[in-house]
Amino acid sequence: MRRWGIAGGMGVPVVALGWWGWVAAGAGDVEVRVFQFRPGRVDVETGGSITWTNRDDIGHTVTSGAPGDGAGRFDVTLDGPSATATVRFSEPGVYPYFCRRHPAMRGEIRVQ
Ligand SMILES: [Cu+2]
Numbered sequence: 001m002r003r004w005g006i007a008g009g010m011g012v013p014v015v016a017l018g019w020w021g022w023v024a025a026g027a028g029d030v031e032v033r034v035f036q037f038r039p040g041r042v043d044v045e046t047g048g049s050i051t052w053t054n055r056d057d058i059g060h061t062v063t064s065g066a067p068g069d070g071a072g073r074f075d076v077t078l079d080g081p082s083a084t085a086t087v088r089f090s091e092p093g094v095y096p097y098f099c100r101r102h103p104a105m106r107g108e109i110r111v112q
Pocket residue numbers: 035059060061099100101102105
Protein backbone atom coordinates (compact mmCIF):
# COMPACT_ATOMS: atom_id res chain seq x y z
CA MET A 1 0.00 0.00 0.00
CA ARG A 2 1.28 3.39 -0.90
CA ARG A 3 0.62 6.31 1.35
CA TRP A 4 1.73 9.82 0.68
CA GLY A 5 1.86 12.20 3.54
CA ILE A 6 1.59 15.82 2.60
CA ALA A 7 2.19 18.65 4.99
CA GLY A 8 2.22 22.35 4.37
CA GLY A 9 3.39 25.09 6.63
CA MET A 10 6.33 27.21 7.42
CA GLY A 11 9.57 26.13 5.88
CA VAL A 12 13.00 26.17 7.32
CA PRO A 13 15.77 28.17 5.65
CA VAL A 14 17.02 26.37 2.61
CA VAL A 15 20.54 26.57 1.31
CA ALA A 16 20.75 27.41 -2.37
CA LEU A 17 22.88 24.68 -3.85
CA GLY A 18 23.13 26.32 -7.25
CA TRP A 19 24.04 23.23 -9.19
CA TRP A 20 22.28 20.37 -10.84
CA GLY A 21 23.04 16.98 -9.43
CA TRP A 22 22.48 14.36 -6.83
CA VAL A 23 22.64 15.33 -3.22
CA ALA A 24 23.20 13.04 -0.30
CA ALA A 25 20.29 11.27 1.34
CA GLY A 26 18.83 13.33 4.09
CA ALA A 27 19.40 16.71 2.49
CA GLY A 28 15.71 16.72 1.78
CA ASP A 29 15.15 20.20 0.40
CA VAL A 30 14.50 21.58 -3.05
CA GLU A 31 14.27 25.21 -4.03
CA VAL A 32 12.12 26.45 -6.87
CA ARG A 33 13.93 29.37 -8.39
CA VAL A 34 13.73 30.95 -11.82
CA PHE A 35 11.49 28.17 -13.15
CA GLN A 36 13.80 25.38 -12.03
CA PHE A 37 13.78 22.79 -9.29
CA ARG A 38 17.15 22.99 -7.59
CA PRO A 39 18.67 20.53 -7.27
CA GLY A 40 16.77 18.77 -10.00
CA ARG A 41 17.51 15.31 -8.67
CA VAL A 42 17.50 14.35 -5.03
CA ASP A 43 18.11 11.09 -3.18
CA VAL A 44 16.10 10.38 -0.06
CA GLU A 45 15.90 7.36 2.17
CA THR A 46 12.65 5.43 2.35
CA GLY A 47 10.41 7.16 4.83
CA GLY A 48 12.16 10.45 4.36
CA SER A 49 10.65 13.73 3.28
CA ILE A 50 11.41 16.37 0.72
CA THR A 51 10.43 19.99 1.28
CA TRP A 52 10.06 22.35 -1.67
CA THR A 53 10.36 26.08 -1.11
CA ASN A 54 9.23 28.58 -3.70
CA ARG A 55 11.73 31.39 -4.34
CA ASP A 56 9.83 32.79 -7.29
CA ASP A 57 7.14 35.46 -7.20
CA ILE A 58 4.63 33.27 -8.99
CA GLY A 59 3.05 29.95 -8.13
CA HIS A 60 4.28 26.52 -9.10
CA THR A 61 3.17 22.98 -8.46
CA VAL A 62 5.07 19.84 -7.55
CA THR A 63 3.22 17.13 -9.43
CA SER A 64 4.33 13.52 -9.75
CA GLY A 65 4.81 11.88 -13.11
CA ALA A 66 5.08 13.67 -16.42
CA PRO A 67 2.64 15.98 -18.21
CA GLY A 68 -0.34 13.98 -19.42
CA ASP A 69 0.36 10.68 -17.73
CA GLY A 70 -2.05 11.18 -14.86
CA ALA A 71 -0.06 9.18 -12.36
CA GLY A 72 -1.06 11.50 -9.57
CA ARG A 73 0.96 10.14 -6.70
CA PHE A 74 1.44 13.59 -5.28
CA ASP A 75 0.42 17.06 -6.33
CA VAL A 76 1.11 20.02 -4.14
CA THR A 77 0.93 23.73 -4.84
CA LEU A 78 3.43 26.43 -4.03
CA ASP A 79 1.22 29.48 -4.22
CA GLY A 80 3.73 32.26 -4.02
CA PRO A 81 6.96 33.53 -2.52
CA SER A 82 8.28 31.41 0.34
CA ALA A 83 5.46 28.89 0.09
CA THR A 84 6.56 25.43 1.12
CA ALA A 85 5.24 21.91 0.66
CA THR A 86 6.53 18.64 2.03
CA VAL A 87 6.02 15.16 0.64
CA ARG A 88 7.03 12.03 2.52
CA PHE A 89 8.22 9.05 0.47
CA SER A 90 7.34 5.72 2.01
CA GLU A 91 8.25 3.38 -0.85
CA PRO A 92 11.50 2.97 -2.78
CA GLY A 93 11.49 4.00 -6.38
CA VAL A 94 12.27 6.75 -8.83
CA TYR A 95 9.69 9.50 -8.91
CA PRO A 96 9.85 12.08 -11.68
CA TYR A 97 7.79 15.19 -11.20
CA PHE A 98 6.99 18.45 -12.93
CA CYS A 99 5.11 21.73 -12.56
CA ARG A 100 1.60 21.71 -14.01
CA ARG A 101 1.78 25.42 -14.75
CA HIS A 102 5.14 25.20 -16.47
CA PRO A 103 5.52 21.68 -17.88
CA ALA A 104 9.12 22.29 -18.87
CA MET A 105 9.99 22.35 -15.17
CA ARG A 106 11.09 18.84 -14.24
CA GLY A 107 12.66 17.13 -11.29
CA GLU A 108 13.23 13.69 -9.91
CA ILE A 109 13.28 12.09 -6.49
CA ARG A 110 15.07 8.80 -5.99
CA VAL A 111 13.93 6.90 -2.89
CA GLN A 112 16.09 4.07 -1.67
CU1 LIG B 1 5.97 26.30 -12.31
